[in-house]
Amino acid sequence: MSVVSKAELMERFGLSEKEIEELEAAADAADRGEWPKGKITRIGRPSLYEEETETVSHKEPKSKIIALDAKARALGISRSQALRQATDLWLMQG
Structure with a gap:
């Protein structure tokens, strides 16, 4: 695993020191299982059902x-x- 320095983040992605600190705080919170309040947007197809789904798998010839x-x-x-x-x-x- 490669660690990118703050200087490299600033240079390669144009991030400010404040933005980097916010990203680090968000990553630390996610590591603790905490999620930001507000709407969570799921990426992908919309669900077919209003309830939780589960994958079922079996083998056929x-x-x-x-x-x-x-x-x-x-x-x-x-x-x-x-x-x-x-x-x-x-x-x-x-």
């Missing part, structure tokens, strides 16, 4: 995955969406 992908592609949906729909149907069957 390659031939079944090829067939699943072909059917999903024909329907214009992703593999994940096809599996979500299949799960919903299965759960609705009781």
Whole structure:
């Protein structure tokens, strides 16, 4: 791990000494598990659900995955969406 000096931060990134001190304070707080107050912006796609999600993974034979992908592609949906729909149907069957 390489440590960059304050002088290098100032030279390479145009940061002031005050900005560097603020960044160091924020990094120290994050190391302690503290987060700044205010809105947290998540980067990436918006969530499909209003609740917390969890990844589910299992193995299938390659031939079944090829067939699943072909059917999903024909329907214009992703593999994940096809599996979500299949799960919903299965759960609705009781």
